[in-house]
Amino acid sequence: MLHIYMAATDTTSLQKGSAELVLLAVLDGPPRHGYELAQLIETRSDGRLRFQAATLYPLLYKLERRGLVVGKWVEKSGERRRRFYRLTPAGKAMLRERRKLWREFLEALDQVAAVRQA
C-alpha cells in the first residue's frame, strides 16, 4: 500500500526521489564512469533529462556513502584513470523497491489526474 503525503507546493522530495531513481536505473548494468552516466541519462531521455556535474556527483557520492553504489578507479592503457561505478546488491534491491513505488505512484497519478491521456 503506497501512501504519499504531499504538501500543496512542495515538489522537492519528489524531484529528489526521481533523481535518485534515474541514477540508480542507469547504474543497473555494466560499471560506468560519471560522464558516461550523464550521457546515458541524456540519451535515454532524448535530451529531456540532463544531469549537470553539480547534480550528478553529490548524488552519486551520497548513494555511495549509503552503500548502494560502489566506485572503483580503473586505469585503462592509454587513457586517464576514471572512476567506474556499479550497483551493490543493496543498490539493486533499492532500485527494485523504487521502481515499484514509482510505478504505483504513477498509476495513482494517472487515475486521478489522467497524466497519460492518449
Place this chain on the structure above:
Amino acid sequence: MNWRGYVRERLPPLDIPGAREAEIVEELALQLEGAFDRARRFGATDAEALAAAAAEVPDWQVLAHALVQAERPVAARLPSAVRLSADPPAPGATRGAVVQDLLQDIRYAVRSFLRAPRFTVPAVLALALGVGATSAIFSVVRGVMLEPLPYANADRIVGVWESNVERNRPRNVIGPANFLAWTERNRSFAHLAMIGPARLSLMLGDRPEEVSGFMASSGIFPVLGVVPSQGRAYSPREDALGQHEVLVVSHEFWQTRLGGRPDVVDTTIVANGVPRTVVGIMPPGFTILGQKADFLTPYGWTIEQLRSAPGRGSSIGMARLRDGVTLEQASSEMRTIAAELEREAPQRNTGWSVTLVPVHEQMVEEVRPALLVLSGAVGLVLLIACVNVANLLLARSAVRERELGVRVALGARRGRLVRQMLSESLVLGAAGGAAGLVLAYAFHRGLLVLVADRIPVPRLDQVALDLPVLGFTLALALGTGVLFGFVPAILASHTSIGALRDGGRHGGSPRARHTLGALVVVEVALSLILLTGAGLLLTSFVKLQNVDPGFRAEGLLTARVQLPGARYDQAAAAAFYPGVLERVAALPGVQSAAGVTFLPMSGPGIGTSFHRLDQPEPSDGDAPSTQVRPVTPGFFRTMGIPQVRGRDFDSRDVAGAPSVAIVSATLARLHFPGEDPLGRRLAVAIGDGGDPGFEIVGVVGDIKMSALDVDEALAVYLPHAQLPFGVMTLVARTALDPLSLATSVAGAVQSLDPELPLADVRTMEGVVEATLARPRVVAVLLSAFAALALLLAGVGVYGVMAYSVAQRTQELGVRMALGATPASVFRLVLGQSLRLVLSGVAVGLMVAAGLTRLLESLLYDTAALDPRTFGATALLLVLTSLLASYVPARRGTRIAPVEALRAE
C-alpha cells in the same frame, strides 16, 4: 586546458580529508573536460565550449555545500547521542588529517592570493619593504652599537680625557706631563696607556708609502687585554727613547704589505727613515676604538721629556679599571688628582679636570644620534607597513564576508574558518618575509656602499646581515598578519549568517569601517612624522651645502707630505718645502702652489690660546683660543681666500726675521674693535718663539676651519718658515682636472727625496664633500624612508577608499538614481577621504612637533619646528592622499544606478 586547476581555483575548500577532495576534483575535472570536448565535436568554438563546460556547475558554493552534505558520514547525520558511541579516531589518523587540512588551507590561500593580485601585491610589497629596511638598519645598529667589543672584559676599559668645562671642551686630548702624573698617582687603574694617531712612511720595495697606525705606550696591550698572535708585545722598557724602534703590526698589514711571510717577526723594516724591528703581529681584525691600525709603536720619550712637555698633544688616555673599582670611584679619584695638578702647574692646568668615558660609549656616541634617528625612522616604516597590511586584510575580510557566510552555512566549523584565515595570514607573512629577505640583502649592500669610506662608522666592515634581527622583524610582520587576519576571522565567523542574508551587499559592518578609518588616520600620522623629519634634515642639508667655506674649493689639488723626523730636523724641514713648492708650481697646468700644516676641514689642527701684547695677560685659563695654521707664501691666493688688509707672507718672513702673523677678519674685528690691527702684536702660545709677539702684517677672510657647520672664525696664520712642521699639505690650483696632476706632483716631491710618499691625494672639493658625508647619508636614508612611508600611505588610502566605494555601491547608486550628479558623488568620496587624511595630518603634526626635537643635534640652522617644513610636508601628504583617492572616487561616479539597485 588544465581542468583540474580550473576546478581547484573555483571550488571552495570542502573541509573533508584532502585525499578525498583530490578525487572529487579529479572527477569533476573529467566531467567538465567531457562537456568541453563534446561541445567542440558539435562544432562549438573554444569560448562556446568553455561556456558549456562552465554550465556544468552554475554555482560553486552550492556545489561545495552539496558535496559536503553528501560526504558527511552517515553517523554524522544521526543525533549526537548516537554519535558519541562511535570510536574516537586513531591519533595517527587525526594528525595526518590535520597536516592534510593544513596543506589544503595553504593551497587554497595561495590560490586565493594569486586570484587577487590587487590585494596581494601591495600587501606583500608593504611587508617586504618594512622587513627589509628594518633588518638592514637594525643590523647596522646592532653591529655598531650593541655587539660587545672584541676586547677582554671590555666594560672595564675607559677612555681618559682631559676636560675643561669653561672652554666647552668636555673631551680634550691629554698632556704628556699630566699622563705621567696620573700614572704615578692613580690607584684606580690596573693599567693606563697613552695612545695617539701616527703615520709612518715605509719603503716597501722601491715605492715609498704612508701607513697609519698608533703611537701607544706599552700599557695599551694589558689595557685592551689583547696580545699579539705572533711574536710579542713591546715592554715598558721599550717605551723609552733609544729602545723604542720596535713595531707591532696588524695581521692585515702583515698579509698585504709584508707578503704574509712567516719569518717576519724580528726582521726590520725602514719606517720614517729609521730601521724598526717588527716584534709582533696582532690577531686578525684587531682595531683600536673601531679604527684599523696598521701598526703600534712606542712614543720613545724620556721621563724628563714627558714631564716637561708643555701642552696637550694629540693623544688620549686609555685605562683598565682595577678589579672592584667602579667608574664613579675612578672618576672621583682622577678628579682629585687633576685638582692637585691644577695647583701644582696652574699655567698648564687651570680649569682642566679629567673625564672617564666607557670605551664602548666613546666609540658609538658620534654615530649614535644618527643611528637612533634612523632606527626610529625604519621602525616607523615597519609600523606603517604593518598598518597597511592590517588595512588590506581588514578590507579584504569585509569583502569576503559573503564567502565566509556561505561556508558557515555549509557547516564549516568556526574554528576551521579561523584556522583557514590564519593560514592565509601566514602565507602572506611568509611571502612578505621571503621578499623582505631579498630586499634586506639589497638594502644592506646599498647601505654599506652608501656609508663605506664616507663616514667613519666604527666596525662598519664587521656588520653582517643580522639573522636575529631578520627573524625579529619577520616575526613582527607575521604577528601583524596573524593578528589582523585573526580578528576579522572571528568577527566574520560571528556575523556571517547576517552577511549571507543581506546578500553581502551591505557588508562592512560599521565596526570594520571605523577600524579601517582609524587605521588610515594612524598611517597618515605615522607617515607625516617621517616626512617632517626627512624634510627638516633635507632643509638643513641644503643650507649646510650652501654654506660658504670662505675659499674656492674647485680646481684645487691637495696632498700631504710628511718628513721623517729622523732625517729632517726643523731647519731641514723649513728648507725642504720651498723647493718642493717651486717644482710643483712649475708643473704644466699649475697656476699656483702653496702649503699648509693641517689642511682646513680635514681633521685635527692646532688650537691654542693667545692675547694682545699691548693688553695685560689674562689670568691662567682665561685667555681666548684660536686656530693656528703655519702656511707658506701664496697660500691665501692659491686657496682663494681674500686678502682683506696688509700683505701676504713673503721671502722676508724666515727664521730669524721678526715673527709675523696674519689674522682672520673676525679675530681682527673682535679683538681690535675700531682699531687698525696692522702692526699690533699678538702673543700666541705656540712653539718657542714670539716672545716679542707676532706682529700682525695682514688680515684675511674667515674660512671654515674644521667643518661647514662649525663656526670657528678666529684664526692666526704664521709663516711656515718661522714655525716649520715636519708635515705639510700641498695645495695646487689648476684649470685642469686636479687629480690629473697627482702623478706629476708626486714626481716633483720624489725628485727631491725618493723615499717620501704622497698621502691623502684629494681634491679640495672632495675634502669639503667628506665633511658633508654624514648629514648627506642621514638625509638620503631618512628621505628614502619617508618616500617609502608616503608610498605606503598612498597605497593604504587607496585601498581603503576603493573598498569603501565598493561597499557603498548601492548607496551611491541610489543617490545617483535620486538625481545626484557624478560631481557630487566625486566630492562625497573625496570628502570622506579628506576627513580621514586631515585627522591623520592633525595627529601627525602634533606627534611630529614632539618628536622632531630629537633631531636637533643633526640639524644645521634649521628649527626643529620649522613651520615651512611642517606645512610643506603636510601639504604633500594631503595631495598624495587625494591622488590616491582619485581613482576610487572616479569609480564611484561611474556606478550605474540600475546596476547598483539590481545588486540588492
